[in-house]
Amino acid sequence: MTAARNIELKARCPDLAAARAAAERHGARFVRVEHQRDTFFHARAGRLKLRERTWREGQDAEDRSGAELIPYERSDTGGARESRYHVVPVIEPQALVAALGAALGIRGAVVKRRELWMWHNVRIHLDEVEGLGSFVEFEAVMLPGETDAEAHARVAALQAALGLADASIVPVAYADLLGL
Numbered sequence: 001m002t003a004a005r006n007i008e009l010k011a012r013c014p015d016l017a018a019a020r021a022a023a024e025r026h027g028a029r030f031v032r033v034e035h036q037r038d039t040f041f042h043a044r045a046g047r048l049k050l051r052e053r054t055w056r057e058g059q060d061a062e063d064r065s066g067a068e069l070i071p072y073e074r075s076d077t078g079g080a081r082e083s084r085y086h087v088v089p090v091i092e093p094q095a096l097v098a099a100l101g102a103a104l105g106i107r108g109a110v111v112k113r114r115e116l117w118m119w120h121n122v123r124i125h126l127d128e129v130e131g132l133g134s135f136v137e138f139e140a141v142m143l144p145g146e147t148d149a150e151a152h153a154r155v156a157a158l159q160a161a162l163g164l165a166d167a168s169i170v171p172v173a174y175a176d177l178l179g180l
Contacts, residue, residue, distance in 0.1 A: 003084040007140040007151040008074065009159060011168040016126045016134050019162050020115070023126075026161040028119040032057065036114055040107040040175045041100045046073035047173060049110075050100070052093050067093035078171045080155045082148070083139075108180035110173075121146070122154050129174050136162060 013019050024030075034055040041048045049072075054065045072085035090096050097106070110129060117124040125137040138158050140151035170177065 003086055005142040006083050006085075007080050007142070007148065007155055008083050008138065009080040009155050010135055010137040010170045011159070011164040012170060013126075013134050013136040013162075013164065013168065016115070016128070016136075019126055019136050019164075020117075022162045023117050023119065023124050023158075026119060026158065028117040028124055031116040031118055034114045034116060036110075036112050038110040038112075038175070039097055040109070040180055041104040042107055043071065043104065046071060047175070048072075048100075048104070049175075050090065050093060050097055067091075067096075069096065074173075076172045076176070078169050079166075080138075080140075080152050107175060108178065110175050110178060110180070112174070119158060120154060121151075122158060124158065127174075132174060132177055135170065135174075136164060 032055050034053045036051055036053045038049045038051050041050075049070050050067060051070055052065070052067045054063050056063050067090040069088040069090050070085055072083055074083040075081050100106075112127050112129040115126040117126070121141050121143050123139040123141065125135075125139070127135045127137060129135060138155045140154050142151060
């Protein structure tokens with residue numbers, strides 16, 4: 001199975017309301033709000049997390065939930081960078097946390113409220129992370145035949161549209177910022 005790829009950029013953002021308005025002006029569409037818990041495990045290479053999430057599809061809808069195991073590799077450099085990952089659906093997340101925790105050890109957990117928007121093939125995350133504050137993250141999912149240059153251009157266009165200064169860019173994962 002070939003790893004999926006995206007081009008990512010994460011930045012601190014003290015005003016998510018302004019970022020939301022700018023994303024909407026730029027043509028992004030709102031998808032949903034999710035509450036996520038990412039449990040990180042010690043890994044031989046890259047990072048390994050189990051994401052548990054809940055969301056609601058509409059105002060009157062019932063809460064939905066899901067979980068997925070995500071091993072990924074991404075350099076800790078500033079600016080937009082490539083991430084290679086796999087997403088594996090998980091039926092019994094608590095059992096998997098217990099098994100992987102026993103086998104690999106748990107680094108810790110990142111808990112966040114994520115507002116998801118889409119612009120072309122770019123996921124825009126407006127994140128409020130417990131213990132860290134607010135961030136914007138872009139993930140340009142690589143489409144068949146799309147070049148890295150095209151994905152980088154889309155991320156750069158969003159960075160400019162949302163007014164995210166280069167100085168606000170964060171080169172590491174939330175887990176690293178939390179010292180996990």
